[in-house]
Amino acid sequence: MVYLDNAATTPVRPEVLEAMLPYLGREAFGNPSSPHRFGRAARAGVDQAKRSIAEALGGGGGGGGGVEPAQVIFTSGGTEADNLAVIGCALAARDRGDPFRVAVSAIEHKAVLAAAHAVAHLGGEEIILPVSGSGEVADAALNEALARGVAVVSVMWVNNEVGVVQPIARLAARCRDAGVPFHVDGVQAFGKIPVSLSDIPCTLFTISGHKIGAPKGIGALVVRDRHAVEAIIHGGGQQFGIRPGTENVPGIVGLGAAVELAAREQAAFAARAAALRDDLERRVLAVVPDAVINGASGPRAPHVSSVSIPGTDSEALLMHLDLAGIACSSGSACSTGAVEPSHVLTAMGVPRELGVAALRFSFGKENTEEDVEALVAALPKIVEKVRHLSAVLHR
Structure with missing residues (x-):
């Protein structure tokens, strides 16, 4: 996992x-x-x-x-x-x-x-x-x-x-x-x-x-x-x-x-987390070219990445990622049965269609390059499946 x-x-x-x-x-x-x-x-x-x-x-x-x-x-x-x-x-x-x-x-x-x-x-x-x-x-x-x-x-x-x-x-x-x-x-x-x-x-x-x-x-x-x-x-x-x-x-x-x-490990952790985050974002964009990195235009902490994948919704992505053995979270909140963009992305002016399709990946002390590889290997098929299901549901 x-x-x-x-x-x-x-x-x-x-x-x-x-x-x-x-x-x-x-x-x-x-x-x-x-x-x-x-x-x-x-x-x-x-x-x-x-x-x-x-x-x-x-x-x-x-x-x-x-x-x-x-x-x-x-x-x-x-x-x-x-x-x-x-x-x-x-x-x-x-x-x-x-x-x-x-x-x-x-x-x-x-x-x-x-x-x-x-x-x-x-x-x-x-x-x-x-x-x-x-x-x-x-x-x-x-x-x-x-x-x-x-x-x-x-x-x-x-x-x-x-x-x-x-x-x-x-x-x-x-x-x-x-x-x-x-x-x-x-x-x-x-x-x-x-x-x-x-x-x-x-x-x-x-x-x-x-x-x-x-x-x-x-x-x-x-x-x-x-x-x-x-x-x-x-x-x-x-x-x-x-x-x-x-x-x-x-x-x-x-x-x-x-x-x-x-406090003792902060500098070493930040360097390692930033390298993992940058690698994740680069490789996600390579396999899902229309993905969007939220907040990338400003200064960011090294351990968090918010990625929106157009044509999907985050709850479906999370479910399929979990089945593939990958745990992350969404940038949306489920309210009265409907997926809504998070207040953070809305306040930043992120369009609704991207807000409801946001995933948050966040790194800790135990994460490795192999974790990024596992995500990138699983993501394209999951995105394809969720987009197909979304297209069918919205016909």
């Missing part, structure tokens, strides 16, 4: 599992808030993970001030971290008497878009920032939103569907100059492109464990200004009250280990 869906999730790395095991057994299973030795052992694991993550994200000085361990707030994953950033900033602004309004880009992950919708449902306002054909946030729209006044601006560093890389340093600086908190969804960026928050004056930054070889159910939000965000769930005083609840110690330890590995 060929797995080309690493932007969806990745397997837990053996090194990460090994690091977690003491915190799942008798050695350090305690509640990290407990004062006895079992609690202290668990707390030591949490504190070490905080130090590892802060260091990997740019601990120390710099234009953005670096990251301190105390600024790392653990969550159940990227979705919760994004919600905490967007809704938490909006609630904090409302309580201060500032604008109860958020601005997010049109190609954000659904976690951010749904959080912005939730702010509107609570009586606030959401501003959707348009993007160019290459997927980059429009400067004029951002400037207009900042002029109106917003509680937070949220932009993902690397898009999860097409891999477009936003000019995060410039956007962060613009928000800083306007005095507006800036949230970066870094889920698809960390470990794939160079990431150092020492050079990025963002207020909040999201990472997710299962995208980098840690388990599902663990993520983190870097909160550089505690006054900028308000808790969205309530309980004890853990994590300064920003995200209360007993910490998931094994998951936290696993996230810390995965972050260390991803």
